[in-house]
Amino acid sequence: MKGIIFTEFIELVETTFGYSIAAALLDGCDLPSGGAYTAVGTYDHEEVLTLVGQLQKLTGTPAADLLEAYGQFLFPKLAAQMESMSLKFDGAIDLLCSLENIIHKEVIKLYPDAELPSFKIQNINSQEIVMEYRSCRPFAHLAKGLISGCGEYYQQTLSVSMKHLDTKSEFFTLISVRQS
Ligand code: HEM
Structure with a gap:
């Protein structure tokens, strides 16, 4: 999946939930990329699903929402x-x-x-x-x-x-x- 999808997801988390949740999110996921995304790179779409699942745990908001x-x-x-x-x-x-x-x-x-x-x-x-x-x-x-x-x-x-x-x-x- 293109990097823009990842970089903007992290941006959303930072703006909506704050930097400490964004940091806890990346810390709590064992991601193949290590969470160091660039807009031009390509990453496994499973990483988005891991991030969304972990954010659901941290915030209590359902993954679909x-x-x-x-x-x-x-x-x-x-x-x-x-x-x-x-x-x-x-x-x-x-x-x-x-x-x-x-x-x-x-x-x-x-x-x-x-x-x-x-x-x-x-x-x-x-x-x-x-x-x-x-x-x-x-x-x-x-x-x-x-x-x-x-x-x-x-x-x-x-x-x-x-x-x-x-x-x-x-x-x-x-x-x-x-x-x-
Ligand atoms: C309402 C309009 C749009 C809808 C419903 C839509 C839907 C989607 C969905 C659901 C995905 C995720 C991949 C998947 O589901 O398999 C996707 C990926 C993407 N879309 Fe769209 N899209 C829209 C508009 C646009 C526009 C305006 C652009 C830019 C010109 C765009 C560029 C992309 C790119 C770059 C990806 C990522 C592809 C990848 O990760 O490899 N989309 N789109």
């Missing part, structure tokens, strides 16, 4: 990358429509080793989009948070609901996003 809060925090950082790629969208639903075929496609061109999920559109109209999230990594709650962050970015009110349909071989979640 932590991943969602992280997605909300992360979206503006990814949006800055998107702007530097000269990608512009009319709003959240327009962006989500272009997530797989434009945004993540550009990400792969830039970082050929990026590990991205697939987002197949099942249904769409001007107010609602239903997408199938599929990945070998369990980050559907991160996706939900990113979508909420996307709504905030465009100052739109979105309601996001999820239905997990995980199979033996992959994480599979139906995500419905409605704009009100």
